[in-house]
Amino acid sequence: MTARELLQQVAIDRGDAEGLLANALRVNRAWLFAHRDEPVDDSCAEHFMEQARARAEGEPLAYLLGYRDFWSLRLNVNRDVLIPRRETEHLVEWAIERIDAGAQRILDLGTGSGAIALACKSERPQVEMCAVDGCQEALSCARANGESLGLEVDWLYSDWFEKVPPNYWDLVVSNPPYIAANDAHLSRGDLPAEPALALIGGHTGLESIDHIVAGAPDFLRPGGWLLLEHGFDQAELVAGLLRTKGFSKVSTRRDWSGHARMTGGQWLN
Ligand SMILES: C[S@@+](CC[C@H](N)C(=O)[O-])C[C@H]1O[C@@H](n2cnc3c(N)ncnc32)[C@H](O)[C@@H]1O
Incomplete structure (x- = not known):
């Protein structure tokens, strides 16, 4: 599945989804945007889907990403x-x-x-x-x-x-x-x-x-x-x-x- 398809599959805020996918792929959002039609590695895709599910259930984005900028x-x-x-x-x-x-x-x-x-x-x-x-x-x-x-x-x-x-x-x-x-x-x-x-x-x-x-x-x-x-x-x-x-x-x-x-x-x- 491509990054674009993965982002379309999840029912969470678009910004949160991009942040989680970029984090799973260890890239920044600009990279994600430029490469959104390339296939995503299966284990990254699975990790992203799990995190998106947790986010949908209310887990804070910062805990899923593991950081917060302050x-x-x-x-x-x-x-x-x-x-x-x-x-x-x-x-x-x-x-x-x-x-x-x-x-x-x-x-x-x-x-x-x-x-x-x-x-x-x-x-x-x-x-x-x-x-x-x-x-x-x-x-x-x-x-x-x-x-x-x-x-x-x-x-x-x-x-x-x-x-x-x-x-x-x-x-x-x-x-x-x-x-x-x-x-x-x-x-x-x-x-x-x-x-x-x-x-x-x-x-x-x-x-x-x-x-x-x-x-x-x-x-x-x-x-x-x-x-x-x-x-x-x-x-x-x-x-x-x-x-x-x-x-x-x-x-x-x-x-x-x-x-x-x-x-x-x-x-x-
Ligand atoms: C509102 S948080 C603030 C955390 C951080 N200073 C910030 O602004 O992001 C309050 C902090 O006080 C700590 N705390 C609560 N009761 C305490 C106590 N009796 N003695 C020392 N720290 C306590 C909590 O563990 C928590 O880390």
Whole structure:
């Protein structure tokens, strides 16, 4: 069967199908287009059909391909980690602003595939970067990404701050789980396939953020910053938590779609 025929056989999004077939053939899409009337090797065709079936049943494209591009990096991903989101690139931009303003010791809490830590380290290699996760399998994925990209990060298995050195960090950045356990979004899109530990922030969704805000002052140096990603409807609540805890200069930023998706503040005490 030719590439064109294979693409016509599957009932999934055309872009996804081309991505899967190009990946199975280890070529790029331009090659696929130029060679679409040539016969495809049987084992590649079979692999593609299997993956297309899985995609039709809801398996996320990134898990099937085994990677997701984030920032300027290609990150390997699997079912142990959240698929990095474009919105999180805004958090990386904000973290880099803080680094350029003098932050040297950076802590990424809940690193998953290593997305935030590796993006910051790739842009500003001089920083000391530590990345924490409470899931060993996620940390293995992040460490492997760091090794293949040649980026040095201290990978730490810890329940949030539990094993983190106190009074040390200029910047704590985190995209923690923030979806409420009964939120209907959990059954939509890629979310059913992603790890619950990466998505669910407790009964209200804010428990992990609350825990991080409460703990951060003991770990930040005076003048240090805490930057948090959160849900589109949580900005006021997160800003409130930061102000109540005593953070200064609390502000919220919006993502590409205009949603208020990250809030941060400075610890001056
Ligand atoms: C929303 S994901 C973010 C992953 C990555 N930072 C990103 O932006 O793509 C949240 C991460 O927090 C981790 N996590 C959840 N509970 C944790 C805990 N108690 N301690 C440390 N990490 C935790 C999850 O394993 C997951 O990797």
